[in-house]
Amino acid sequence: MKVTLDNPASAPQPLSPYYSQVARVEQADGSALLFVSGQIAEGATLAEQSRGVFETLDALLRAHGGSLADVVNIRTYLTDISRLGEYGAVRREFLTGTPPTSMTFEVPRLFRPEAQIEVEVVAALPAG
Template sequence: MRITLGNPASAPQPANAYYSQVARVELPGGGALLYLSGQVADGADLATQSRGVFETIAALLHAHGATLADVINIRTYLTDIDRLGEYGAVRREFLTGTVPTSMTFEVSRLFAPDALVEVEVVAAVGARPEA
């Protein structure tokens, strides 16, 4: 099994360089699992931040030949669980079709002082053609 860690140049770069945004785990027989670090985004309100988060996640997945349809698990961290409906409305714009397994947590704060939401995902992608 091969594991590759990194930050795809085609996606927004992390706020600091102390972590990898994606861990790609090649599976025996083809295909891979993609583990994405938690993503936050700038914005004055929860909806704007949520859209930014999902746009970044989509770009990270795209860099590995995947889409949001390949997401199998999503973990969401909100600073105010009472705003789950606002976040959920944006999430439904991006995650259509069969929904992934999910966990949502309320946290007292996130690493970015103005962040209201952080999202991490796991995606399963099919075998990639040989280059």
């Protein structure tokens, strides 16, 4: 098993030097698991922030040969759980296949005070 930590140049860079955005875990059969750090995005509304988050997640996955279609687990942190429907509508725009496993949490605040949402994912890439 080989583990690579990465901040792909083709994706938005991390907001802090204290973490890597992607951990790629190579499996013996040539497949890989991608663990993507929580992402936030700029925007005035929850929908704008959600779209930005999924665009960044997609860029990070694509930098490693994957896509949002490869997501098998998603964890969402919202500062207002009553707005879950707004987030869900945007999420369905980006995750169009069979839904991945999922957990959603309400939190009092996130890394940046203006952030309303943070999302992290795990993706499974086939061999090849």
